[in-house]
Amino acid sequence: MCDSPVLRTANTPQSDADLEISLEVAPDVPWITIVWNDPVNLMSYVTYVFRSYFGFSTTEAERLMMQVHENGRAVVATGPREEMERHTEAMHEFGLWATVAKASDS
Template sequence: MSSAPSATLPREDTDVSEQVFAAHPYHVVVWNDPVNLMSYVAWVFRSYFGHSKEKAHQLMLQVHHDGRAVVATGPREKAERDVTAMHSYGLQATLEEA
């Protein structure tokens, strides 16, 4: 009896659209604002996301000059938590499909 490995087949109790939705990546976008200091924004990126000093500085400059920067990408639930965390730090952030 030959059958495909179960790992390659969708689970019967899970809709295929739910599996695609769960696997689809999302961006966490931080927006420029007139309130927060650039040094603070870079510190948040280092503290929360664990970016290196150089990467945090680069992202902070992108926010400052371009008005926005993608600071993280991942599953929707994680991205939603990250957006909420950015709000708790006083930063403007949104979620968008990757």
């Protein structure tokens, strides 16, 4: 039998020690909770939910409620995904339509 030489190119590592591993960690993109307009809930109830659940002042709760009413939606919270999912579930429990999205997608 003939021993054939091992063919290596310039980019072929000689050993595991020659391997360079590059790991890039993407920053956690902020997530948002969006409350959507619906034909069921009264504006006063939406304001109440924003005040009681999020602790918004009356002025801020009414401002966000008007965004929901006039624009069809309002971003009511920003933060880590798990927290935004909890907020969304809470809005569902109050009977409001809400979703979670990446802040960059909104």
